[in-house]
Amino acid sequence: MIPPKEIILKAISEVKPYIDQRISQFKSLKEKGLTVFDFKPFVDIKAYEADIFSEACFCILTANFKAEVGIKIQAEVGIEGFKKYSLEELYNIFRKHGHRFVMQRAERIVNLRPLESFLQEIRFYDDGKKAREELVKKVTGYGYKEASHFLRNIGFEDVAIIDRHILRFLFENNLVKPRKTLTKNVYIESESALEKLCQELNLTQGELDLYIFYIKTKKVLK
Template identity: 75%
Template structure:
């Protein structure tokens, strides 16, 4: 296996332009409240707009599910659909993409509508780790990974998304002892290991996540 630092440096040479482009799309959400995502050439989806609320819904969709399919659902539902579609219509769209928990996720998205103002205020926070605690406490369907995912996607640079790709990368690299379950303690241990890599390579957590995801999947998504 290629050592982790060497693998990341290779990925930087290959896709730094795409990573910078994606980071700017995230920053637009934080600064302007709206962005346009373009995932070509990694995914055959036409560019589409997302706002803060639709991004929060996307992160509900992708819990234990593929990011690529979550992107396709987000593109189809659209900004207004997440805010206004009735439960049954949301369910039908999510189910049509093969989501295992289509009704559960549709219900959580409808419930999330009551927290739109809360989400908009969270984006104004300065400290991503403090914002994450508030999200985990408040949002049904958000654990540490989902809360970190949302925060990264709305422009925060200081939280890590410990999903199966990232945890496997850390375990295989010997940077963290392999675990069967990602508890809060393990999550924070993995995040600390990633922070050390960030320091060594002068990267933010958000950039590093995209590079590791690319190493594991060959795609720069979100």
């Protein structure tokens, strides 16, 4: 069995420039509140702008759904669309792209609009774990995974996104014991296991997540 460290080092040798580019785009969101995402050659879509609010909406769209479809929806709706489109307009776009939870996600995004100022303030927090607790309390549809996803995508480096790809990597490499449900305790345990890998490889949690996602999917998304 190949040690997980060696698996990740191989991925670093293959896609480091793309990972570095994505991390730079995330940091631009944290510092400027605006970025340009470019997903070529992994997704055939033109580069597009995103802001803090549209990124929060993206993380609602991709909860238990495909990141690639979320990217295509985010590109089409655009910064202003997430803030201004009617529930029906959002519903029709999500349905066109084959989203599994069309009305639920459209409603959650409309209901997120009064929290735009709060989401802007979050990016100035120093501690990602404290910011995560605030997000879970206030944002409908955000658990630890979704809140961590949003924070990573706006430049935080100290939280892990424990999704099915990450859990499978941890289980397969005996870094945590297999569990049937992702409780808060299991999430924290998994995050700690990833932190040890981060220290060994001199990577942030955000970078490590992108490398593991690449290992599992052969794509660098977000």
